[in-house]
Amino acid sequence: MAGAAPGGASRSEIYRGNGPRLMLPIWVFIGIFLVMPVVMMAVHSFLTKEFRGGVIWEFTFAAYDQFFFDRGLFGDEPPKIEWTYIGIFWRSIWQAGLATVFSLLIGFPTAWFIATRKPNVRPGWLFLITIPYWVNLLIRTVSMKFLIRDTGPLNEFLLWSGVISEPLSLVNTNFAVQLGLFYSYLPFMVLPVYAAVERYDFSLSEAAADLYSDNWTTLRLVILPVVKPGIVAGCILVFVPSLGAFLAPDLLGGAKTFMIGSLIEEQFKGAAGNWPFGAAAAMILLAIVLGVLLLHAHAQTRVER
Amino acid sequence: MNRTDIAIDIDRVVNRYDSVTALHDVSMDIREGEFFTLLGPSGCGKTTLLRCIAGFEDVTEGAIRLRGEDIAPLPPHKRPVNTVFQQYALFPHMTVLENVCFGLRRRGWTEMDAEGRAREVLDLVRLGDFAKRRPTQLSGGQQQRVALARSLAPNPEVLLLDEPLSALDLKLRQAVRVELKQIQRETGIAFVFVTHDQEEALTMSDRIAVMSEGYVQQIGTPRDIYEAPQNRFVADFIGETNLLDVEVSAVSGGMPDLTLPGGMALRCPAADSARAGRGHLSVRPERISVAAAAEDTLPATVVDHVYLGTDIHLHAKLSDGEPILVRIQNAESSAIPATGSMLGLRIEAGAARLLVD
Ligand SMILES: Nc1ncnc2c1ncn2[C@@H]1O[C@H](COP(=O)(O)OP(=O)(O)O)[C@@H](O)[C@H]1O
Ligand SMILES: [Mg+2]
Numbered sequence: 001m002a003g004a005a006p007g008g009a010s011r012s013e014i015y016r017g018n019g020p021r022l023m024l025p026i027w028v029f030i031g032i033f034l035v036m037p038v039v040m041m042a043v044h045s046f047l048t049k050e051f052r053g054g055v056i057w058e059f060t061f062a063a064y065d066q067f068f069f070d071r072g073l074f075g076d077e078p079p080k081i082e083w084t085y086i087g088i089f090w091r092s093i094w095q096a097g098l099a100t101v102f103s104l105l106i107g108f109p110t111a112w113f114i115a116t117r118k119p120n121v122r123p124g125w126l127f128l129i130t131i132p133y134w135v136n137l138l139i140r141t142v143s144m145k146f147l148i149r150d151t152g153p154l155n156e157f158l159l160w161s162g163v164i165s166e167p168l169s170l171v172n173t174n175f176a177v178q179l180g181l182f183y184s185y186l187p188f189m190v191l192p193v194y195a196a197v198e199r200y201d202f203s204l205s206e207a208a209a210d211l212y213s214d215n216w217t218t219l220r221l222v223i224l225p226v227v228k229p230g231i232v233a234g235c236i237l238v239f240v241p242s243l244g245a246f247l248a249p250d251l252l253g254g255a256k257t258f259m260i261g262s263l264i265e266e267q268f269k270g271a272a273g274n275w276p277f278g279a280a281a282a283m284i285l286l287a288i289v290l291g292v293l294l295l296h297a298h299a300q301t302r303v304e305r
Numbered sequence: 306m307n308r309t310d311i312a313i314d315i316d317r318v319v320n321r322y323d324s325v326t327a328l329h330d331v332s333m334d335i336r337e338g339e340f341f342t343l344l345g346p347s348g349c350g351k352t353t354l355l356r357c358i359a360g361f362e363d364v365t366e367g368a369i370r371l372r373g374e375d376i377a378p379l380p381p382h383k384r385p386v387n388t389v390f391q392q393y394a395l396f397p398h399m400t401v402l403e404n405v406c407f408g409l410r411r412r413g414w415t416e417m418d419a420e421g422r423a424r425e426v427l428d429l430v431r432l433g434d435f436a437k438r439r440p441t442q443l444s445g446g447q448q449q450r451v452a453l454a455r456s457l458a459p460n461p462e463v464l465l466l467d468e469p470l471s472a473l474d475l476k477l478r479q480a481v482r483v484e485l486k487q488i489q490r491e492t493g494i495a496f497v498f499v500t501h502d503q504e505e506a507l508t509m510s511d512r513i514a515v516m517s518e519g520y521v522q523q524i525g526t527p528r529d530i531y532e533a534p535q536n537r538f539v540a541d542f543i544g545e546t547n548l549l550d551v552e553v554s555a556v557s558g559g560m561p562d563l564t565l566p567g568g569m570a571l572r573c574p575a576a577d578s579a580r581a582g583r584g585h586l587s588v589r590p591e592r593i594s595v596a597a598a599a600e601d602t603l604p605a606t607v608v609d610h611v612y613l614g615t616d617i618h619l620h621a622k623l624s625d626g627e628p629i630l631v632r633i634q635n636a637e638s639s640a641i642p643a644t645g646s647m648l649g650l651r652i653e654a655g656a657a658r659l660l661v662d
Contacts, residue, residue: 206361207394209381211408212459221407225398 038286045279053273063280085263085281092260093288095174095249096242099181100189103238104231106182107189111230114190115197126194129187141180141247145171148179148252172254180248188237196230232296240289260285311372312337312463312495313358318367320353327353329519330367335463335497336512340489342498344506345516346542351499352391354516355465358497359388371462382411387456389466393448395440401427401451402436408459426454429488446477453485457492466498470505482509503543507531515539535576537660540587547593547629549586553659556580561659566625569603571652575659585660590618590632592656595648602649605629607642617641621648 045063047055070082114125132140148154148170155167170176204226208218224231246261253259260281267278313335320328327350335341343351356362358369360381368375376384387408396404402423409419427433430450440448449469456464469485470478486509489496500506506513507527515522515530515538523535534540537548551563551571561575563586573586596602605621608628612635619631619642631650642648 201392201394203390203392203394204396206381207388207390207396208407209361210359210386210388211455212382212411213407214380214382217411222396226396 041279041282041286045276045283047276049274049276052271053268053275055275060276063274063276066277067280067284088258088263089260089284089288091257092243095177095181095257095259096239096245099178099185099242100235100239102178102182103186103189104193104235107186107234108193108231111190111193111197115194115200122198126191129190132183133187137184137247140183141251144180144183145176145251148176171252172257174253174257176252177249177257177259180252181242181245184245184248185238185241188241189234192230192233192237193227194230196227196233200227229300232300236293236296239292243289244285310337311335312339313497314368314370314373315354315358316368316370318354318357318369319365320350320357320362321365327519328357331516331519331521332367333514333521333524335495338493338495339511340486340496340498340509342500342506342510342513343516344500344503344513344542345522347501348518349516350519351501351516352467355388355467355497355499358384358463359386359465360384385461386463386465387459387461389449389452389456389464389469391467391469391471393440393452393472395448395451395455397440399439400436401432401438401440401443404440404451405455405458408455412459423454423458426458429457429491430454445472446481449473449481453488457488457494461494463495463497466496468499468501470500471502478505485509507543515542517542533574533576533658534587534660537585537587540658540660545590545630545632547586547588547590548660549588549623549627549629551584551586551659553579553581553584563659565603565652566623566627567603569601571654571657573654573657573659576661578661579659586657587660588629588652588657590630591616592653593629593631594651594653595619595631595633595642596651598647598649602651605648605650607644607646607648609644610641621650 044055046059046061048058048060048062050056066082067085068082069079071077071080110129114122114129117125146152150167150169150171154170155164158164159167170179200223204222205218208222209215213221244261244264245259246265249257249259250262250265264278264281264285266272267274267281311334315331315333315335318328318331319326331350331354343354345351353362357364360376360379364377368377370376371384371386396407399407402420405423405426406414406416406419409422410416414422424433424436427436430453432447432450432454435443435447435451440451443451449472453466453469470481473481482505498506498509507530510527512524512526513530514524517538523530523539525533530539531543534543534546540546541548549565551565553561553563555562556575556579559575559577560572561579561581561584562570562572563584564570565586571586598604603623605623607619607621609620611618611620615635616632617635619633621629621631623629629650
C-alpha cells in the first residue's frame with residue numbers, strides 16, 4: 001500500500017514503531033493478573049489435596065481422575081465413568097444455553113426498539129437498561145428471590161387477581177435459575193446487538209422489500225445476517241458468564257439445580273473443600289469456554305474469506 | 306383515460322409528512338418503454354414521488370395506477386416495480402451474483418434458473434467476471450451497475466432510478482449516461498429517472514417532468530422544455546436565459562405584442578396562459594445577435610466579456626440598467642466589442658418567449 005510520505009516516516013510507521021513500548025503496561029497487567037492466576041490454577045489442579053483446604057506439593061492426576069471416573073484408569077478393574085460432575089457440567093451448559101436463547105429473544109427486540117428511536121432519545125433508553133445494574137448483583141439476586149417466593153409480591157398478586165388459587169412454588173426451580181441468569185446478563189445481549197442494529201443501513205430492508213421480500217424473509221435473509229456479529233458477541237457475553245455463574249443457581253435454584261459455578265465455589269470454601277478438584281473443574285470449564293470462542297473465531301474467518 | 310400505452314398514471318397525488326407537504330397535486334403519465342426523467346432542485350420532492358411509486362411512502366391524496374390498476378393497497382414487496390437506490394443499498398453479506406439472484410428467488414425462480422438469468426443481466430451491464438465478488442470489493446461505478454443489474458433481473462414493469470449517477474465522478478458519469486440509455490432501449494422497460502442535473506436530463510430523456518417545491522412545473526420533451534419553457538422557473542432552471550421585464554399590450558392569436566425596456570416592440574410566441582399586462586420575456590443568450598446600434602435594435606452597453614473558447618459571453622446592460630447576457634460564436638470575423646461600447650441587440654421573433662410567472 002502506498003501512503004508513506006517521501007523522505008520521512010509516515011504517521012502509521014511512527015505509531016507502529018512505538019507499538020511495543022506502548023503495549024508494555026498492558027502486557028505487564030495481563031501477565032500478572034490474567035496469566036499468573038490461570039497458571040496457578042493449572043498447577044494446583046495437578047497437586048494433591050490437603051485436608052481442611054490447601055494443597056500438598058505432590059504431582060498427581062487425582063483431581064481429573066475424580067472428575068471423570070468412578071473407578072480410575074489406573075486401577076486393576078476396567079474403568080467406570082463418573083457421571084455426577086459431567087452431569088453438572090452438562091446441566092450448566094444447557095442452562096446457560098437456555099439463558100442465552102431467552103436473552104436473545106427478549107434482547108433483540110429491545111435493542112431493535114432502542115436503535116430505531118430518534119437518535120436524541122436513544123441514550124435515554126440505554127440509560128434505563130443500565131439502571132438495575134447500579135445495584136450489587138448479590139442484592140439483586142436476593143431481591144429476585146423475595147419477589148418470587150411463595151409469599152412474595154408475585155404470588156400474592158396472582159392469588160389476589162384470582163389467576164391461581166395456590167401459590168406457585170417458583171424458588172428452587174430451573175425456572176428461577178433461568179430468571180436469575182436472564183436478569184443478570186440481559187444487558188450484555190442488548191448492548192452489542194444495539195450497536196449492530198444502530199449501524200444497520202435500513203435502506204437494505206427497503207431494497208429487500210423492493211425485491212419482493214416480505215418482512216419475515218427480510219429479517220431472515222438480510223437483517224439477521226448483517227447484524228450477526230452483534231448477536232454472536234451478545235450470545236458469548238451471556239453464555240460464558242452464565243456457564244460459570246454461582247449466585248443465581250445458589251440463591252434461586254437450591255441443591256436441585258447445582259451448576260458448575262457452585263461446584264467450584266464449594267471446593268474452595270471451608271473444610272469440606274478440595275482445592276485440586278476445584279482447580280481441575282475450573283480448568284475444564286476454561287477449556288469449554290475456549291472451545292466456544294475458537295469455534296466462533298473459526299466461523300468468523302470463514303465468513304471474511 | 307384508457308390509453309394502453311400508459312405504464313404509470315400518477316393522478317393528482319398529494320404527499321404530506323407531519324407538517325411538510327412534499328407533493329402538491331402531482332399528475333403525470335409515464336408511457337410504456339420511455340425514458341422519463343423527474344428533474345428539479347434538491348428538496349423538490351423527486352425522491353418522495355419515486356418512493357410513492359415504489360410503496361415506501363403513502364399517498365395522502367390521489368392515486369397511482371400501474372397499467373390501469375390502483376397500487377395503493379399493495380405493499381412494496383408486491384409491486385412489480387424495482388428501484389435503483391441512490392446509495393445502491395447492495396447486500397454486503399452476499400456476492401454480486403447472490404445480490405442479483407435475490408429478487409428472482411423471492412419470485413419463486415429455482416436456483417438454477419435464477420443464476421442463469423442473473424448471469425445474463427450481469428453480462429448486459431458488463432460485470433460477468435465479477436459474479437463471485439462482494440460489493441465492498443467493487444468500485445463505485447461497478448457497484449452502480451450491480452444495483453442496476455439487481456433491479457433489472459426480475460424484469461420489472463417499470464424501473465425507478467434515484468439519482469443513480471450522482472455518486473460517480475464526472476468522467477464516469479458521462480460514460481454511464483450513454484450506457485444506461487442503451488440498456489433502457491435494449492430492455493424496453495420504462496425508466497423513471499430522478500436527477501437534479503439538467504444536462505443529464507436533456508441528454509438522456511424521452512420526456513422530462515420539471516418539478517419545484519412539490520409542484521410539477523412542466524412536462525415535455527427535452528426540446529419542449531428547453532425551447533418552450535412555460536414559466537420563469539423552468540426557463541431559469543434549464544440552461545441559461547435572460548429574463549426581461551416587458552409590457553404586454555395585447556395578445557392575439559396566441560402571440561402577444563410587447564414592448565421591451567428600450568421601447569422596442571416585439572411579437573413573439575408565449576406560454577399558453579399569457580395575457581396583457583406585465584410579463585417576463587425569456588431570451589436564450591445564444592439566440593441574440595449583435596449589430597451596430599440602429600432604430601430596430603435593443604440598445605445596450607458592454608460591461609465585460611468572458612472568453613469561453615468556442616464562444617464568448619458578453620455581459621451587457623440595457624438602457625434601464627437591466628443586465629443581459631449574450632453568447633456570440635468565436636469566429637474569425639467576430640471582433641470582441643470593447644467594454645463601454647454601445648451595441649444594438651437583435652432578438653429574432655422566434656427566439657424569445659413570453660412567460661407567465
Ligand atoms: N422523512 C421526512 N420527514 C419530513 N419531511 C421530509 C422527509 N423526507 C423528505 N422530507 C421533505 O420533503 C421534501 C421533498 O424531499 P425529497 O423528495 O427527498 O426531495 P428530492 O429528492 O427532490 O431532493 C423536502 O422538503 C424534505 O424536506
Ligand atoms: Mg432525492
